[in-house]
Every structure is written in structure tokens, then in C-alpha cells.
Amino acid sequence: MSLFKLAWVQRGFLVARRCVHNTAIHSSSLRDWSQLHPVALNYLTFEPSDGATRATRATRAPPDQASAPSKGPIVICHGMLGCAQNWSTLARLIANRTERMVLVPDARNHGQSPKLGPITYPHLAADLRRLCHDLDLNDITLIGHSLGGRTAMLLALLESAPIKHSCVHPTTRGGIKRMNNFLQALANVDFQAIPDSASFNQAKAIVDRILARSMGDQTLRSWLLMNLTQSSEDEGKFKYSWSFDVHLFEAHFEKDLVRVPGQEQWVPFGKPTLFLGGAKSNYIPRDGHDLIRRHFPGAVFDYVADAGHFVHVDNPEEFLRKLVDFL
Incomplete structure (x- = not known):
């Protein structure tokens, strides 16, 4: 059983430091980003400022590097049918508590990003990679929920250089x-x-x-x-x-978004990675930790009390505490 099949059979948060890739594309070309024609994503930026945050929406203009915190940025990848706006409140809190710039992109066919297909993990990862490249982001901490968690994991397994940490929240078969x-x-x-x-x-x-x-x-x-x-x-x-x-979504969900392709090309991501699940869900089963560590040797696991799949919604304060402690 592969990690991504497992992550699909769970649902959790991934906190890692690097991103990734596609299904309609043959697995041999997963690292050929140009074939995926990545799109420019819309995103929100949150920067700490005297206990408050300044939120900016943009497409390709880079964040204000002069005013950005010296620590590496945090990039949050939302789940399916979500959008950057869903994360506004938490993103502000994360920016303030970590004193780091937080970017939350809208994935393709979500929010204000282009309504384009195909929607596969390689395409989603390529879009995320383009965003990080266009904005010249380094020392990145990736945080992903559900669809965003799998996207972040794939990018981390294919191209880990700019990623410093990662944090994932994975889905169950009943979730299909x-x-x-x-x-x-x-x-x-x-x-x-x-x-x-x-x-x-x-x-x-x-x-x-x-x-x-x-x-x-x-x-x-x-x-x-x-x-x-x-x-x-x-x-x-x-x-x-x-x-x-x-x-x-109807065209791509079961065909392209249930499993992540290209396992033969995955390179273990050895940097610190937090798998943060809800104590009330079985999305990150305790007996699956060893399997996850085959691909994420630096993985640590934690669970948020009184929370299910939507850990950050069900118990946001404990979610934030555990996340910030890890970072």
C-alpha cells in the first residue's frame, strides 16, 4: 500500500518544507514540469505587523520582500472545494504567532485561480512549484489539508530542495x-x-x-x-x-484525485514533517506510521482532541498550538 493511497485512506495535515506533481501525464514525465503547462495561481499573503496582519491578494506580483519577515515563508494548500479565503482567519494567526509571511494560493479551478483542467496531482504540484519559483521562495514550510496535503507531499517527494518543513492532514474510502x-x-x-x-x-x-x-x-x-x-x-x-x-471535478475526481501517481520516482523526504490528524477520525491510523516513514523518514505524528477530518475547524486552538510548536 503506497503512502498516498494511505493518505487518501485517512486525511490529515502535512507540514513539510517542499512541494509537487500529475496523472494524465505518464509517470516517466513527472519531473518534466514544462509538459504540465502550470498556471499562475491567485493567492493571499498575510504578514505580521504589530500584532496584526496585512492581507494582499495577487496573481503573479511577488510579495513585498523588503517588509517580509526574515524567516522562510509558510505556504498553505487548501483542500478540495476550498479556497484561500477559507484560511484567512487561521493564516493571520499563524503569521502572527510564527512571525512569518504566510501565502495561501487558490488551487486551479478553485477560488480566483483559472478554471482550467486537467485537475491531477502532477498538475496541482506543478502549479504550486511555479508559484514558489515565480515568487523566488526558499526555506519554505508547506502546510496542506486533504487535496492540498497530497499536492504538498507529492512536490516534497519529487523536488525537496526549497522545502524546509511540511505538515499534512489526509481521507477515507467512505470519503469518495x-x-x-x-x-x-x-x-x-x-x-x-x-x-x-x-x-x-x-x-x-x-x-x-x-x-x-x-x-x-x-x-x-x-x-x-x-x-x-x-x-x-x-x-x-x-x-x-x-x-x-x-x-x-466530476470528470477528474475518481480518475485522478483518489491516488497519486509516479511512486517509482518518489525520493524519500527526510526533512521534518508533521502528520496532524483528528483524534475522532481514522484518516491517519496509528498502525500506518511505519509505512508513512518509508517515504517521510522525518515524520512525527500527533492528533488533535475532539476533531475529525477538518482538524483546523473542529479544534482550531489546539491545532494552532501543535502546529506552531512544531514549527
């Missing part, structure tokens, strides 16, 4: 059915049913009622509704949609 249900519910939202005169809050309430038919968890719906976008057509008239192309 659950995600497919999410995607179907999102695809079934009829945005044409929303009056073009509806305000954003009115539209959000309408979509929430539609999602509630198949999704009883209000917290989950609120999280997904952060992907609702509004565009203006005429004065006083609006059009609503998801910030992602749900059909791209």
Missing part, C-alpha cells in the same frame, strides 16, 4: 462516496432559478435551501457557500455561479 454526493448536490443547483434582482445574501439563502435538500450539515453548507460568486450584468441585475467548474 461523500465527495461524489457533494459534487452532485453542487451540480444540481439551478442558478437560473435565482431572480436577477436578488441581492447576494438573498441568493445565498436560496442556494442554501437547495443544498439543504441533500446536505443537512449547516457548517458544511456555509463552507461550500463561500464559493458562491456574483457578477453584474446590468445595473441592478446580477448573475450567480460557483467559483469553480463543478463538471471538471
Whole structure:
């Protein structure tokens, strides 16, 4: 059983110092980044400043290196159907508590990054590598959740030079059915049913009622509704949609996002890596530690009390404490 199959059978946070790669591409070309045509990702930057943080959204402009903290940057990779905005509160806290610059990119087909396919781990890792290269980032600490954790792990296993640490939070086999249900519910939202005169809050309430038919968890719906976008057509008239192309996810999820390819090219990532899971989940099983250490010899494991897959949401204070202690 491979690490990434295991990470898929779990879900946890990965904290490592380096990134990575694709499925539609033959495994022999995993290190040929140019074949993957990486896209420029949109990202948020958080910098500590007198107990506060300054948040900046950009696409390719580099962070203000003159004002950035002297310590290496932290790059946070969100999970599937998430976005950089989901991490704003925690990113500010991490920036302040570590006194380090924190960048949170929107993965392709998420948030404000391009709605492009294919969506495979090699492509996601190539995008992340391009971001780090374009911004000339070094001594990086990668933090990844779920889809973002696997992306970060793959990059770390293929190209570890600029990565200093990593931290991962991995999914269960039951997670496949659950995600497919999410995607179907999102695809079934009829945005044409929303009056073009509806305000954003009115539209959000309408979509929430539609999602509630198949999704009883209000917290989950609120999280997904952060992907609702509004565009203006005429004065006083609006059009609503998801910030992602749900059909791209449907096309690639089971085919390309359940397992990570190219194991024969993985090089063990020996730098410090924290696997941080929820005590209430089985995403990082205790009996899987030895298998993980074959690929991450510097791995340490910890669990957050009273937390499931969404460790950073279920118990954010303990999550932050354990993360900052590790860093």
C-alpha cells in the first residue's frame, strides 16, 4: 500500500518544507514540469505587523520582500472545494504567532485561480512549484489539508530542495462516496432559478435551501457557500455561479484525485514533517506510521482532541498550538 493511497485512506495535515506533481501525464514525465503547462495561481499573503496582519491578494506580483519577515515563508494548500479565503482567519494567526509571511494560493479551478483542467496531482504540484519559483521562495514550510496535503507531499517527494518543513492532514474510502454526493448536490443547483434582482445574501439563502435538500450539515453548507460568486450584468441585475467548474471535478475526481501517481520516482523526504490528524477520525491510523516513514523518514505524528477530518475547524486552538510548536 503506497503512502498516498494511505493518505487518501485517512486525511490529515502535512507540514513539510517542499512541494509537487500529475496523472494524465505518464509517470516517466513527472519531473518534466514544462509538459504540465502550470498556471499562475491567485493567492493571499498575510504578514505580521504589530500584532496584526496585512492581507494582499495577487496573481503573479511577488510579495513585498523588503517588509517580509526574515524567516522562510509558510505556504498553505487548501483542500478540495476550498479556497484561500477559507484560511484567512487561521493564516493571520499563524503569521502572527510564527512571525512569518504566510501565502495561501487558490488551487486551479478553485477560488480566483483559472478554471482550467486537467485537475491531477502532477498538475496541482506543478502549479504550486511555479508559484514558489515565480515568487523566488526558499526555506519554505508547506502546510496542506486533504487535496492540498497530497499536492504538498507529492512536490516534497519529487523536488525537496526549497522545502524546509511540511505538515499534512489526509481521507477515507467512505470519503469518495461523500465527495461524489457533494459534487452532485453542487451540480444540481439551478442558478437560473435565482431572480436577477436578488441581492447576494438573498441568493445565498436560496442556494442554501437547495443544498439543504441533500446536505443537512449547516457548517458544511456555509463552507461550500463561500464559493458562491456574483457578477453584474446590468445595473441592478446580477448573475450567480460557483467559483469553480463543478463538471471538471466530476470528470477528474475518481480518475485522478483518489491516488497519486509516479511512486517509482518518489525520493524519500527526510526533512521534518508533521502528520496532524483528528483524534475522532481514522484518516491517519496509528498502525500506518511505519509505512508513512518509508517515504517521510522525518515524520512525527500527533492528533488533535475532539476533531475529525477538518482538524483546523473542529479544534482550531489546539491545532494552532501543535502546529506552531512544531514549527
